[in-house]
Amino acid sequence: MTLLPDAVRGADSVLISGPPMSGKYDLFNRLLASWSDGPVVISTGRTAEKVRGDYEELTGNPGDDVVVIDCVTHEQGDKREDTPTTKYVASAGNLTDIGIKFTDVVESSAGRERAVGIYSLSQLLMYWDPERIYQFTRVMTSQTSGEGWPFVGVLGSTAHDEQVVHTLHEPFETVVETRVDDDAREFRVRGRVGQPSDWKPF
DSSP: OOOOOHHHHTOSEEEEEEOTTSSHHHHHHHHHHHHOSSOEEEESSSOHHHHHHHHHHHHSSOSTTOEEEESSTTTTTOOOOOOSSEEEOSOTTOHHHHHHHHHHHHHTTTTOOOOEEEEOHHHHTTTSOHHHHHHHHHHHHHHHHHHTOOEEEEEETTSSOHHHHHHHHTTOSEEEEEEEETTEEEEEEEOSSSOOOOOEEO
């Protein structure tokens, strides 16, 4: 496994963008684990239990300290109550509720070094137009940066047209692009300026 370069691990905000099955979720979990032992995951497509199980499997770290904002469980009809490490939102389309639950996490995390990830922005684009998701992402990056917490988002690059992908690159300091080449998963890093790095296998 090639570790992500310092340019990525040292960034305040990172977008991981690529086609399906190209390793975005894998890199997302590994990056969160490299940043914090108690990351916060805003999960638009997986239940809190699944998020923690995946995190343990992909990083080798215990998942108990992962705080999950779960946008799935209530939508499936399972009305659970919030706990200190799991906050439930009615659906991934409820951005206001996601923001409120995130503020709860911030307030209860005094003194904790956290990192924040959202998997995935593509799911939010099923509910809202790109402009609204762009604004939501701007708010998230400024809120996390205000806490000194790094932030990572994930976007399926083939699910949206190029203009949408380009718009959602904007709020992030660094973009990691993934691809599959001859059955090998590869990534490269693109900063705000200059040329992207070479593709590397992972």
